Amino acid sequence: MSYFDRLAKEWQSRAGELAEWTMRVMVNRTDVWGRYLPMKHRKLRGGVLNHAITAPFRDERGKVFLDISSLEKHFRTTKVGGVLGIHTASADFTSRWLAIDIDLHESENLSVTPQGNFVAARSWYQQLVHKGFDPLLMDSNGQGGFHLLVYFESPMSTKSVHEFGKKLVADFAIRGLDVAPEVFPGNTRFDHYGDWLRLPGRHHTHDHYTRVYTDENWAESPWLVGHDAIDRILSTRLANIEQCEKNGIFVRRQTICLDFDGVVHSYRSGWQGETSIPDPPIHGTGDAIEFMRKHYRVVIHSARCATVEGRNAIAAWLAKHRIEVDEICEHKPPALVYIDDRAIRFQGNWGDTISELSQFRK
16 A cells, blocks of 8 residues: 555545534535536636636535535545635634645746745744644645644634734745735635635645644654644644634624615705715714724615715715724625614514505605
């Protein structure tokens, strides 16, 4: 049996454990995930090799979901076409982990080397340890690429996770790297599934299984393989909320979405164009928003937000009246509740709703 086959057997034998751990610790969403294609289906498109897809297929979304069985198949597979990746953020912009991808592409003429990448990765690993985290540093491809991950006990604000990661690797040039490593999660948008990262295990191209770095004195080598690597992954300590918040990673506040005209802006003069906002705030608006922002993320969305000019006009009006919100949204965001002066609340009875509609003020 070859060395590669022996490692494959060890990962296969632990597939159930790894799948359950991954679902509990890593999966941010189950409606979409990444899947690598078999070699024969990888084709150049616009000069870029199309090596992966977002699963499931579009017409299966909402019907087929990522589950433990799917994850087990990933850890059991010896074929590149069975390798999976998972998205870095949930639909409500929370993330259960941070990953730094220190990559090395053979086709790029960069001055970095596998050893140079490792030195930088180990430095960031040691910084994370110093901050109280229990990071995993993994040799992702056997070619000089490394993944550095930190896992959280609770889903944290995707934005704060991303900002922490960017700050961590901001000294990449001093570390000898030509380009900044990629930070996962990236800058997510509500209208996009976001980025995803390959799971540990078999590489999607090379005959390589994930190795895990250790600085323990008992280890014969700094790189754990097979069962030892899996044991290290499964025993990783998850960072609690207190530890995260000490380092600027916060629990995401739920969103309250406010309409603008008639809710924030008193709108006495009526519509005079998207950039004309002549009236003062409704009495008590500033104090109410200040109170809500202590517990919630407060955003504004209205018809004015369809253009940059309209959003800028709202921003200028808010600044004039010293009212602070968390965001002025171009698109209507997912929210805990929407506050609108021209809305009818549906409570499960269409008869009552039609009756209320007939009495609704024009």
